[in-house]
Amino acid sequence: MAISAADKLTCSECHREVREEDQFCPNCGSLFEANHRCSDHADRVAEGACIICCVPYCSQCGGWVNKLFLCANHAGYEIYEGMVRVYGVSDEVNAQFVRRCLNQSGLHPMIFARKANPISGGGPDYTLFRASGEYDGHIINEIKVMVPCQEVLKAERVLQDLELKM
Ligand SMILES: [Zn+2]
Ligand SMILES: [Zn+2]
Ligand SMILES: [Zn+2]
Numbered sequence: 137m138a139i140s141a142a143d144k145l146t147c148s149e150c151h152r153e154v155r156e157e158d159q160f161c162p163n164c165g166s167l168f169e170a171n172h173r174c175s176d177h178a179d180r181v182a183e184g185a186c187i188i189c190c191v192p193y194c195s196q197c198g199g200w201v202n203k204l205f206l207c208a209n210h211a212g213y214e215i216y217e218g219m220v221r222v223y224g225v226s227d228e229v230n231a232q233f234v235r236r237c238l239n240q241s242g243l244h245p246m247i248f249a250r251k252a253n254p255i256s257g258g259g260p261d262y263t264l265f266r267a268s269g270e271y272d273g274h275i276i277n278e279i280k281v282m283v284p285c286q287e288v289l290k291a292e293r294v295l296q297d298l299e300l301k302m
Contacts, residue, residue: 147161147163147164147166148166149161149164149166149203150163150164150166150203154168159172159185160172160184160185160190160192162187162190162285163187163218163285164187164203164204164205165184165185165186165187165200165204165205165206166184166205167182167183167184167185167192172185172192173192173194174192174193174194174196174197175191175192175193175197176193176194176197177194177196177197180194180196181194182194183195183198183199183200183205184198184200184205185205186198186205186206186207186209186210187204187205187206187210187285187286188206188207188210188213188220188285188288188289189207189209189210189289190286191207193205193207193208198211199211202215210288213288214280214282215285216248216282218284218285219246219248219282219283219284219285220282220283220285220288221248221280221281221282222238222245222281222282222283222288222291222292222295223280223281223291223295223300224278224279224280224281225278225279225281226277226278226279227279228247228279230279231247231249231279231281232247234281234295234298234300235247235281237295237298238281238283241290241294243283243287243290243291243294244283244284244287245281245282245283245291246282246283247279247280247281247282248279248280248281248282249279249280
């Protein structure tokens with residue numbers, strides 16, 4: 137059992153709050169019980185649960201990136217403090233439109249835009265990191281629409297319904 141018993145239950149890996157009924161940490165993907173199996177390999181012990189799709193996977197189907205467990209499908213997502221990029225555009229009107237649509241679907245989107253840094257003359261100062269993988273051609277000055285990691289799959293369905301390309 138990896139939950140440390142204090143006043144609140146916290147994850148022993150990321151020290152964020154978890155609920156007693158959680159089988160894994162929704163913030164970092166640590167499993168609290170050792171008997172989980174990989175959802176693709178019934179004979180392999182799961183290493184963690186993907187924080188985006190919440191599915192347990194073995195070390196071949198997923199992995200730890202910056203202390204977050206992500207499955208192979210979601211390893212390339214941009215993640216910053218529990219928020220995940222689901223959409224990016226170059227103009228703010230579009231970004232606000234997407235944010236409103238996600239809001240109306242009961243999600244909690246946030247807009248993340250690069251602030252020009254006066255010292256570097258507007259060079260990149262994203263503190264976002266790409267969990268893994270190659271730069272996939274996102275525009276450099278894009279305005280990112282991000283949602284909490286638990287809302288990514290719902291947000292993607294909303295964007296699909298809007299026929300927006302991610
Ligand atoms: Zn955790
Ligand atoms: Zn996943
Ligand atoms: Zn596996």
